[in-house]
Amino acid sequence: MLEDYLNAKEWQKIKNFADKHETPFLVVDLEKIKKKYSLLQKNFPFAKQYYAVKANPGDEVISLLKDLGSNFDIASIYELDKVLALGVDPAKVSYGNTIKKADHVKYAYNKGIRLFATDSESDLRNIAVVAPGSRVFFRILTESSDTADWPLSRKFGCHPDMIIDLVILASKLGLEPYGISFHVGSQQHDIGAWDSAISKVKYIFDWLSEHENINLKMINMGGGFPANYRAKTNSIDVYAREITRYLHEDFGDTLPEIILEPGRSMVGESGVLVSEVVLISRKARTALVRWVYTDVGKFSGLIETLDESIKYPVYCEKKGETEEVILAGPTCDSQDIMYENTTYKFPLNLAIGDRLYWLTTGAYTSSYSAIEFNGFPPLKTYFIK
Numbered sequence: 001m002l003e004d005y006l007n008a009k010e011w012q013k014i015k016n017f018a019d020k021h022e023t024p025f026l027v028v029d030l031e032k033i034k035k036k037y038s039l040l041q042k043n044f045p046f047a048k049q050y051y052a053v054k055a056n057p058g059d060e061v062i063s064l065l066k067d068l069g070s071n072f073d074i075a076s077i078y079e080l081d082k083v084l085a086l087g088v089d090p091a092k093v094s095y096g097n098t099i100k101k102a103d104h105v106k107y108a109y110n111k112g113i114r115l116f117a118t119d120s121e122s123d124l125r126n127i128a129v130v131a132p133g134s135r136v137f138f139r140i141l142t143e144s145s146d147t148a149d150w151p152l153s154r155k156f157g158c159h160p161d162m163i164i165d166l167v168i169l170a171s172k173l174g175l176e177p178y179g180i181s182f183h184v185g186s187q188q189h190d191i192g193a194w195d196s197a198i199s200k201v202k203y204i205f206d207w208l209s210e211h212e213n214i215n216l217k218m219i220n221m222g223g224g225f226p227a228n229y230r231a232k233t234n235s236i237d238v239y240a241r242e243i244t245r246y247l248h249e250d251f252g253d254t255l256p257e258i259i260l261e262p263g264r265s266m267v268g269e270s271g272v273l274v275s276e277v278v279l280i281s282r283k284a285r286t287a288l289v290r291w292v293y294t295d296v297g298k299f300s301g302l303i304e305t306l307d308e309s310i311k312y313p314v315y316c317e318k319k320g321e322t323e324e325v326i327l328a329g330p331t332c333d334s335q336d337i338m339y340e341n342t343t344y345k346f347p348l349n350l351a352i353g354d355r356l357y358w359l360t361t362g363a364y365t366s367s368y369s370a371i372e373f374n375g376f377p378p379l380k381t382y383f384i385k
């Protein structure tokens with residue numbers, strides 16, 4: 001099972017490090033992020049990458065990507081401060097969160113940010129006042145939430161007709177309407193989701209060009225590209241091939257500027273969360289299923305197991321006959337159960353103190369970890385090269 005996620009050398013590197021440290025912790029292999037960056041670049045040679053900082057805001061990750069030439073998409077002024085402190089050029093940063101205070105827009109503008117996302121009139125008017133002349137891109141609603149493991153629709157974006165109103169308004173307010181963005185949902189299994197989003201973008205581009213003589217220049221295709229979890233997905237080259245084809249079908253030979261905002265696909269596979277079994281129990285004499293409690297849970301990095309959305313591969317070194325278990329975290333909160341309906345099997349001889357390795361946990365884990373729920377410290381992260 002392990003070899004579906006890490007090769008022998010990668011595993012040995014993690015294992016050598018992990019053996020010397022007390023659980024729980026996340027270990028991130030920076031070498032894997034470097035490879036992912038190159039892989040994305042190779043598959044989308046025409047696109048600029050804006051790493052979604054929220055996926056893993058570790059200084060080491062940001063510095064590495066900066067050195068590789070990446071751009072950055074930030075969700076708040078706090079992430080902005082972080083990337084600027086590490087020497088990132090503000091010209092390489094977009095403020096991609098559509099929900100922000102006017103004061104924060106102003107702060108970002110004063111720090112040199114000139115590229116903002118929006119999806120509402122109020123936010124647009126704020127940007128016009130405190131970030132005059134900036135480039136703005138407009139986020140459309142997408143409807144592909146049922147095929148994404150972690151949907152990002154509904155809360156973000158607006159209808160194409162409303163986008164058109166906003167673009168015209170932006171122009172009147174002295175901003176530069178620059179492009180259209182979408183996010184088809186994180187860990188999106190259906191590559192066709194990009195097809196329908198791109199055709200909406202094409203409609204908006206054409207309408208504005210024809211009726212308003214406004215020529216948008218950029219498409220921000222967001223994230224949604226997969227990391228390798230239990231459920232198989234197509235590989236990134238299949239995503240790239242299909243998405244490139246959709247782009248050319250709609251836009252012909254000369255594409256607008258294309259931006260990608262990879263988060264999960266950039267860093268997910270770089271991380272292994274190392275945990276230990278705290279307790280194993282049965283709830284009744286005749287209970288068929290054992291409960292396995294680990295020293296990590298929903299509040300220490302595994303929040304994406306909410307509704308069992310993200311199904312991490314979980315590895316243990318013991319071999320032999322297996323049985324199904326329920327996997328739960330260590331806190332006094334009954335929501336702190338990772339998997340009850342999804343089948344997770346472990347050897348019958350699994351014991352207290354054994355280690356469980358949560359693979360593909362480089363994205364959306366450490367940054368989500370609680371500060372001191374139940375007194376447990378936030379998830380420790382180590383970076384190795």
Ligand SMILES: *Cc1c(COP(=O)(O)O)cnc(C)c1O
Pocket residue numbers: 052054055073096097152183185186187222223224225261262263264265
């Ligand atoms: C979270 C987010 C991303 C990253 O998405 P992934 O699916 O993790 O790649 C990209 N863009 C925006 C605007 C986001 O909110």
